[in-house]
Amino acid sequence: MRMALGISYNGQAYCGWQSQPSVRTVQDALEAALGRFATHPVSTLCAGRTDARVHGLMQVVHFDTPLDRPAASWVRGTNGFLPADIAVQWAQAVPDSFHARASALARRYAYVLLQSPVRPSVESGRVGWVCHRLDHDAMQQAADYLVGEHDFSAFRASTCQAPSPVKTLRRIGISCRGQSPPHPALGWSPCYWRFEFVANAFLHHMIRNIMGCLVAIGQGRQSPQWMQQLLRARSRAAAAPTFAPDGLYFLGPVYAAGWGLPERTVAFDGWP
Template structure:
């Protein structure tokens, strides 16, 4: 029986998704919990790997179960053995043809960013941070150069294992909460920003490298047209430094409706 699971996790304490010799990754903890619940070794395949410090609001995995359990039991039983910052949200029986990575039609990421003269405290590890004001219109102009199919080599980490740097970005949306002038200092109003990305797939550090460029443009250091220059250069050296992983959330894959899988978790309401 093939089972698909929806997983949420706070990535602060872990070395990313993919299994490591240290055993301190989300995949390591999930597979250990599944194996204890099933009383048999289990391995999983995920829809999209995340880096150290990156959070997951809808990671989807699949595995072939050696034992028969109800869908509710896979959720509650596995969660019994998981750390408190990782949780299975749902389980579904799926056909053997389902593959969490190969069947995804697109993937979504969100980035939460605090604009404030003072660093985050309560939100530490859950938001990125800038202490200079950002220009929404400049950033919205800049992202237009990234939409569509492109060679994203300029936004690719040196250790990226993707076979091709060519990916398709379907949408990038930028929103901002109400600015609090009363919380400002030195003329910098405080607010939260949210950046949403949807694409066919993403390269290693691709979102964080795009974020670094958007922040540079938003702060007025570079014009929006500079994003096109970076893209055309196909060289990591031309782009801004890689931005913090703290505010990055994997919002999950999207699948054709016939698979019958949820597209969101309750944690989406918190992120909104």
């Protein structure tokens, strides 16, 4: 039978999702735990690979197994063999035609950014950081230029293996939350920014490269129209440096309702 799992993980200690020799990855940890629970080797396919130090709130994988066990058993049993920073959130039997990657209609990410004169401490590794105020309207205007089908070569890593740089970005939502009292030395309030991205697929480092540009615009170092110029330039050299991975979260894929899979998890709704 084919099983689908929803996985959450803190990516700080891992060199990304995908299995690699001689380094610690989320996929290796998950497959080792599944193998111990199932008592046979298990190979998984995921909805979207994440990079080193990037977190997952609802990564979805599928695998085939000869075992017929209750869904709750797969959750509890696998979690018993996983490290504390990875957890199976749900399990569900799916038809053989389901494919975690190919069946996804879209993918969702969020980037959480701390705007504060003081660097993060308890949130270290879980948020990005800027020490200057950001202009919401300027960033949202710039982000709106990216919505739609475009050639995103300006935001594509040199190591990207995607066959085409053309992707359809459906939405970028920007909000500021958790404002505290104004800092006595600066006169403005620290807060957390949340940037939400929805697209049919993403290029390697695409979101982190976009984030670098949005921050430059939010700080007034570039105009919102610069984002439009970058799209036309189609050159990675023209854009801002790649932003830190710490605040990037894979929120999960979007599937057709007919598959009957969960759209959210407890981890999704709790943080960020």
